[in-house]
Amino acid sequence: MDEQLFRLSPAGAPRTTVLFVPPLFEEANRTRRTLVLAMRALAAQGFAALLPDLPGQNESLVPLIEADLERWRSALAEIARDVDGPLIVASLRGGCLIDHGAAADAWWRLAPASGASLLRTLLRARVSADREAGIASSIEGLQTAAASEALLLAGNRLSPAMVAQLGAAEVQAVEPLRTVTPGGGEGQIAGTPLWLRAEPGEDAAMARAIAADLALWSRSCGVI
Amino acid sequence: MSVTDTVDANLRALLADVLGLGEDRAAALTADSGLFGELPEFDSMAVATVLTEMEDRLGILIDDDEVDGEIFETYGNLLDFAERKVRG
Numbered sequence: 001m002d003e004q005l006f007r008l009s010p011a012g013a014p015r016t017t018v019l020f021v022p023p024l025f026e027e028a029n030r031t032r033r034t035l036v037l038a039m040r041a042l043a044a045q046g047f048a049a050l051l052p053d054l055p056g057q058n059e060s061l062v063p064l065i066e067a068d069l070e071r072w073r074s075a076l077a078e079i080a081r082d083v084d085g086p087l088i089v090a091s092l093r094g095g096c097l098i099d100h101g102a103a104a105d106a107w108w109r110l111a112p113a114s115g116a117s118l119l120r121t122l123l124r125a126r127v128s129a130d131r132e133a134g135i136a137s138s139i140e141g142l143q144t145a146a147a148s149e150a151l152l153l154a155g156n157r158l159s160p161a162m163v164a165q166l167g168a169a170e171v172q173a174v175e176p177l178r179t180v181t182p183g184g185g186e187g188q189i190a191g192t193p194l195w196l197r198a199e200p201g202e203d204a205a206m207a208r209a210i211a212a213d214l215a216l217w218s219r220s221c222g223v224i
Numbered sequence: 225m226s227v228t229d230t231v232d233a234n235l236r237a238l239l240a241d242v243l244g245l246g247e248d249r250a251a252a253l254t255a256d257s258g259l260f261g262e263l264p265e266f267d268s269m270a271v272a273t274v275l276t277e278m279e280d281r282l283g284i285l286i287d288d289d290e291v292d293g294e295i296f297e298t299y300g301n302l303l304d305f306a307e308r309k310v311r312g
Contacts, residue, residue, distance in 0.1 A: 026269065117276055124272035127288060132268060139288050154269055196242045196273050198265040 006051040014048035016086040021095030027195040037207030069165040073101040086223045100172040106221040107174045115169025122153035255300025284309040
């Protein structure tokens with residue numbers, strides 16, 4: 001099934017395309033506004049910018065239970081194949097776990113997260129919500145159950161394959177790669193980790209910093 | 225910086241990030257400041273995020289059996305818990 005692909009193009013022919021791989025699950029909602037602002041800033045500098053819906057995420061009609069990391073990796077690889085001209089893959093958080101199957105000229109990762117850490121937070125949210133509802137559950141118990149049945153974690157119904165892949169997923173080596181973190185220091189992206197926020201916010205200055213860093217990285221890789 | 229100061233600074237920054245408090249509100253937290261049930265942003269997802277971030281940023285492992293409602297009642301309780309974990 002075809003998924004929606006949000007695309008911003010510059011007035012003329014794009015110099016390079018930036019394919020954003022959003023964070024996973026709730027973290028995607030918390031960063032979408034700022035990512036779109038970054039895409040506008042990139043388009044103003046002559047880049048084309050893409051933000052795809054992963055199957056089962058955002059506006060996708062695919063039930064999340066049918067998705068897993070492998071499917072997301074292939075979906076991204078397919079989108080990358082359809083891009084004409086130079087391509088930079090820019091991933092955030094859990095998006096960094098699925099970006100290596102896409103053929104690109106360069107990669108850029110913001111605050112990569114391990115799958116185990118993302119899964120642990122989802123399991124904890126479930127245990128915490130269960131406790132409020134007077135139900136006794138535990139991370140270990142849920143993980144055992146996940147081997148044979150789907151789990152509803154913080155509103156996400158995840159298949160056994162998804163839970164297993166997520167628990168084991170680490171970022172994979174790609175080349176050339178620039179990895180950045182948010183913060184106020186040199187070589188950091190000016191801003192705060194919006195993906196952690198309980199109430200989604202947006203940060204225009206951070207969006208500009210993301211676009212500026214990507215433009216510099218693109219040039220230093222000779223992608224232009 | 226003493227262990228207490230380091231943990232305190234890390235914890236304030238973390239709550240600012242997760243709850244979107246801003247530096248001023250994070251700096252104004254006292255031991256008696258209420259968290260869960262007091263700050264509307266502090267829901268079960270935020271609790272989960274705070275625990276995982278505490279593990280990553282403080283280099284500790286939190287067994288969920290150790291986590292009870294009391295830890296999140298006040299900033300002072302959370303700081304005590306974090307400091308106990310860091311000291312081992």
